[in-house]
Amino acid sequence: AQTVTQSQPEMSVxxxxxxxxxxxxxxxxxxxxxxxxxxxxxxxxxxxxRQEAYKQQNATENRFSVNFQKAAKSFSLKISDSQLGDAxxxxxxxxxxxxxxxxxxxxxxxxxxxx
Amino acid sequence: DTGVSQDPRHKITKRGQNVTxxxxxxxxxxxxxxxxxTLGQGxxxxxxxxxxxxxxxxxxxxxxxxxxxxxGSFSTLEIQRTxxxxxxxxxxxxxxxxxxxxxETQYFGPGTRLLVL
Numbered sequence: 001a002q003t004v005t006q007s008q009p010e011m012s013v014x015x016x017x018x019x020x021x022x023x024x025x026x027x028x029x030x031x032x033x034x035x036x037x038x039x040x041x042x043x044x045x046x047x048x049x050r051q052e053a054y055k056q057q058n059a060t061e062n063r064f065s066v067n068f069q070k071a072a073k074s075f076s077l078k079i080s081d082s083q084l085g086d087a088x089x090x091x092x093x094x095x096x097x098x099x100x101x102x103x104x105x106x107x108x109x110x111x112x113x114x115x
Numbered sequence: 116d117t118g119v120s121q122d123p124r125h126k127i128t129k130r131g132q133n134v135t136x137x138x139x140x141x142x143x144x145x146x147x148x149x150x151x152x153t154l155g156q157g158x159x160x161x162x163x164x165x166x167x168x169x170x171x172x173x174x175x176x177x178x179x180x181x182x183x184x185x186x187g188s189f190s191t192l193e194i195q196r197t198x199x200x201x202x203x204x205x206x207x208x209x210x211x212x213x214x215x216x217x218x219e220t221q222y223f224g225p226g227t228r229l230l231v232l
Binding site for chain 2: 093
């Protein structure tokens with residue numbers, strides 16, 4: 001069974017600085033997707049960034065980028081120029097390309113932005 | 116706003132009562148997912164519909180849980196004889212996809228927070 005592990009329950013960063021959130025996963029599959037979702041307090045979960053496992057190039061979305069290391073099964077999220085609105089729970093998630101394509105989530109990292 | 120909506124947003128019930136939650140997906144989305152999220156944890160998959168067919172159920176979905184998606188539109192999740200351990204946030208997500216398209220994004224609703232006393 002696939003598992004996703006986020007080893008940092010909480011992280012904090014100064015506004016305008018850069019922070020990296022860690023994620024590791026375990027799977028025997030070679031074709032899958034990895035995601036970072038953001039869940040602000042009392043608000044719904046939204047997709048931050050997605051990485052296809054067959055792509056070697058790391059995904060980037062504005063201030064958000066990932067470091068995808070397939071052999072190491074590592075998928076970290078870097079947030080540059082942190083803003084107060086980035087404060088949220090961040091969840092790393094895995095999805096196999098076949099079957100129900102359900103998301104398997106990690107435990108989450110609570111990110112605090114210090115002004 | 117044409118996002119995923121869920122009703123009610125909050126539900127308090129007594130142990131042993133039945134509760135039903137509703138999810139309205141994005142209108143053209145054919146896939147619908149239910150997840151459960153307990154405090155301080157990531158969401159866990161419960162069940163999945165493609166159109167009106169329920170194609171997969173998690174072991175987490177005991178016999179007290181039932182989900183439907185009549186006509187492939189909205190979905191309901193019913194919990195019978197609720198227990199205190201059922202207290203959680205119940206999240207619904209929808210996506211547009213097919214067996215040949217694997218890149219679809221799941222869009223989440225705001226969730227229904229259930230408290231069983």
